[in-house]
Amino acid sequence: MKNKKIVHVLLACVLAGTLLDALAARPVPKAVTEDYDWRDGKALTLEGRGFPQATLYSRLPEKWKDVVPKSVWNLSQTSIDINARFVTDSDEVVVRWEVPTGYRPHPQITLNGTQGVDVYKRATGGAWEHAVAGAPNVETGVGELRVPWTPGEECLVYLPMRVLPRSFSIGVKKGKNFSPAHPHRLAKPVVHYGTSIVHGGRADRAGLTFTSIMARELDIDLINLGFPGNGRMELALADILAEIDAALYIVDCEWNMTPKMVEERYEPFVRKLKGLRPDTPILLCGGCTEKPFPRQQEVISQKIFDKLKAEDPAKWANLHFLSGVDQLPNNSDCTTDHCHPNVYGFMYMAPVYAKAVRKILGL
Secondary structure, three states, X not given: OHHHHHHHHHHHHHHHHHHHHHHHOEOOOHHHHOOEEEEEHHHOOEEOOOOOOOOOOOOOOXXXXXXXXXXXXXXXXXXXXXXXXXXXXXXXXXEEEEOOOOOOOOOOOXXXXXXXXXXXXXXXXXXXXEEXXXXXXXXXXXXEEEEXXXXXXXXXXXXXXXXXXXXXXXXXXXXXXXXXXXXOOOOOOEEXXXXXXXXXXXXXXXXXXXXXXXXXXXXXXXXXXXOOOOOOOOHHHHHHHHHOOOOEEEEEOHHHOOHHHHHHHHHHHHHHHHHHOOOOOEEEEOOOOOOOOOOHHHHHHHHHHHHHHHHOOOOOOOEEEEOHHHOOOOOHHHEOXXXXXXXXXXXXXXXXXXXXXXXXXXX
């Protein structure tokens, strides 16, 4: 009897939470939208974009299409970590977006994570808090959220992780103020280049990737150049990274590289990036692992790192290394497949990366 009561209580809590989510993020009736002032994505200050000339919500500009591998180009046509950040005195915020139909959701990621938007809020001087997430209609590709808002709070809206939106707009009550949020603590962005793990891994929502968690914690603009299965340190990617005037380059590719690829590509890539941006710090990362010892790729990359540091300590003073062993707990529950971190893994990784970035940049 006692167990039945517990089950009933838990069931009631789940149903109540579902009802609250539905009330907080219900579809917007068309008649209601007439009472709002709308700002299209083209008129918003979008962050997480390294190239103004790129298609609005994509991550690489057209000029690189025939230079990078086709798979890299195709994977660049997603909006991971691209976001809008603003302040309004409206008591409601409406988010409207549209994505292509026919996308097959990843079996280990929610629809919210693959095609949905994710909304965070922050009172002046406070910490970021999650507000709501929502997925589009799978048949039409259209998503609409109406979010109750506390006037004056800062709003942060992440675009979908795994698709390229066709449209995106923000609505606030007519006549209410809408202004860009305060500048970040760094004038330049941090650029993170890597694999599917950098591209969001198995996060349930766009705001739960370790890169987005880290960016909120550090109050920085982060440009995500993660390419699932294709973070392989081609020299063309060094040119692309260097085209962005960054505060820091994070190179995080080992999960997509064989030991032989690390031996052949690692040092030329690092040397080229250093030559193109000699004054910009570079953080090299071993592949995250739940094991208490490094992967073979890291053993090789660590030797290359040590070689460069010994070669010319002054020249390579701004070259840094973060072991993959430090990134995850020694716990098999932190990944979905002993490779891709889940949210538990990302919550552990984010402060590890934040600590390393904070030390390098003196934040």
